[in-house]
Amino acid sequence: MEFHPIRAEDQEIIQEYFKQIDSRNCDMCFSTTYLWREFYGLSWSQEGDMLIIKTGFQDEAPGFYFPIGSADPERALTAIETWCEENRVPVRLYCVSRDHEKWLDIHRPSLYQVTYNRDVEDYVYEREKLVRLSGRKYHGKKKHVNKFKRAFPDWTYEPITDANRRDCLEMLREWKKINSVEEDIEKHAESCVARNYLLHLEMLGQKGGAIRAQGRIVAFTVGEKINSDTFVVHIEKAFSDVPGAYAIVNQQFLEHEAGDCFYVNREDDAGEEGLRQAKVSYHPVFMIEKGMAYRSFQ
Secondary structure: OOOEEOOHHHHHHHHHHHHHHOOOOOOOOHHHHHHOHHHHOOEEEEEOOEEEEEEOOOOOOOEEEOOEOOOOOHHHHHHHHHHHHHOOOOEEEEEEOHHHHHHHHHHOOOOOEEEEOHHHOEEEEEHHHHHHOOOHHHHHHHHHHHHHHHHOOOOEEEEOOOOOHHHHHHHHHHHHHHHOOOOOHHHHHHHHHHHHHHHOOOOOOOEEEEEEEOOEEEEEEEEEEOOOOEEEEEEEEEOOOOOOHHHHHHHHHHHHHOOOOOEEEOOOOOOOHHHHHHHHOOOOOEEEOOEEEEEOOO
């Protein structure tokens, strides 16, 4: 297999494979693959009419996403196994679903060990519930939104365009100064990815929304329709010292930009306890599991 760096001009080819599987997994879209390509060392190839994405994360041994596309994965997976055996590394398959696990049980019985990591599961919600915030379960969230509106009667929601992009970038710079530390490489990478989402919003087919209060941007968010019924929120930043900023940008963005979707994927919590509590508090309707399948040739 010949692997290629992921470039902007590859978008149409790669995105077509993601469309074929109609997945709600936040990793199954071009924008995520493209913007995290350097941090995770991502490259791509094609085999058996399937997309193969290889990872080379820092000092870890290389791994692969489970083959992506609507064709039979047999040929593509065989190519991965052959590559790993020739390079004397075990097979590591990421983004493995329960259906993928069943396929491995049938076609590779007893050869793969599949494990699931709670820290990388995506949270999926019903969009309507996050917009309306009705009922007892969402009383606290609605209270935060109302508190923000009372504190900032001049607030506005703005789609992100060339007219306010620079303001959003400035807000991100301030957010990074407050929240990032030099030794936290992943947090630094996240800020770089957020910046690139803003800079390449149109090229990547993203929608963006921002909240302005007292003349400045206090929160912004970016996302896209990822499959036939699901909108994924890739980036959400707000000043934590502005009460209700996170709550209102979440609600307003989904109300204005995700009206044709039933579900909202708000990605994983990366194992951060505070983020986990926040995501659970919005009451997901289900989680998207992401397994890792391992096979050794020894």
